[in-house]
Amino acid sequence: MRQLEQRDGSPASFELFKAGVIVNLFIFLGGVFLKYVIGIDLGTSSVKAILVNREGAIGGECSKPYPLIQEKSGYSEQDPELWVKQTTAAIQELLHTSGISGDEVEGLSFSGQMHGLVLLNEEHRVIRNAILWNDTRTTNQCVEIKRVLGKRLLEITRNPALEGFTLPKLLWVRSMNRNSLLRLMSCCFRRITSASA
Numbered sequence: 001m002r003q004l005e006q007r008d009g010s011p012a013s014f015e016l017f018k019a020g021v022i023v024n025l026f027i028f029l030g031g032v033f034l035k036y037v038i039g040i041d042l043g044t045s046s047v048k049a050i051l052v053n054r055e056g057a058i059g060g061e062c063s064k065p066y067p068l069i070q071e072k073s074g075y076s077e078q079d080p081e082l083w084v085k086q087t088t089a090a091i092q093e094l095l096h097t098s099g100i101s102g103d104e105v106e107g108l109s110f111s112g113q114m115h116g117l118v119l120l121n122e123e124h125r126v127i128r129n130a131i132l133w134n135d136t137r138t139t140n141q142c143v144e145i146k147r148v149l150g151k152r153l154l155e156i157t158r159n160p161a162l163e164g165f166t167l168p169k170l171l172w173v174r175s176m177n178r179n180s181l182l183r184l185m186s187c188c189f190r191r192i193t194s195a196s197a
Helices: 011-028 080-098 139-149 151-157 166-176 178-183
Strands: 036-042 046-053 058-065 105-112 117-120 186-189
Touching: 036 080, 046 080, 058 080, 117 166, 139 151, 139 166
Parallel strands: 036 105
Antiparallel strands: 036 046, 046 058, 117 186
């Protein structure tokens, strides 16, 4: 869906998102819908959320934007705290406008962009802005990975070293943002899967 997403959250991409949530929830829940489920898509420019009942009817939908941070050419970052803030606001708006109680929601489905690197300290607090999938600052790190690992990289991972992947981003942080690396306790990725109560 990432390829079809448009900056303005156009209805065409939102319709595809809604259809995908309904199908994925149906499959995930073994063909049995719960009372209500909420589908959440953490996109590159906004979070989109829908409320679906057990018959698959849409009970509400909304989108909440968050900005890209592009300090230099090739940089693409976001503040992970805004993902949480805007997702919370979207869920609250869905429940408010639909008149549905949170107690009636029995499942959540998450989707989103992949390869967004989020660095956390030992208190699980965000250290710096997330480096997104479409960030291209790590060309030098990719060259170094290829130089050091050669053909072994493809043999092990079945993937080449690409700018949007995680290892080049971590190597960039090590070389260019050492203060963040010194405080690093763990890293997590933006991609989440479904859950139900």
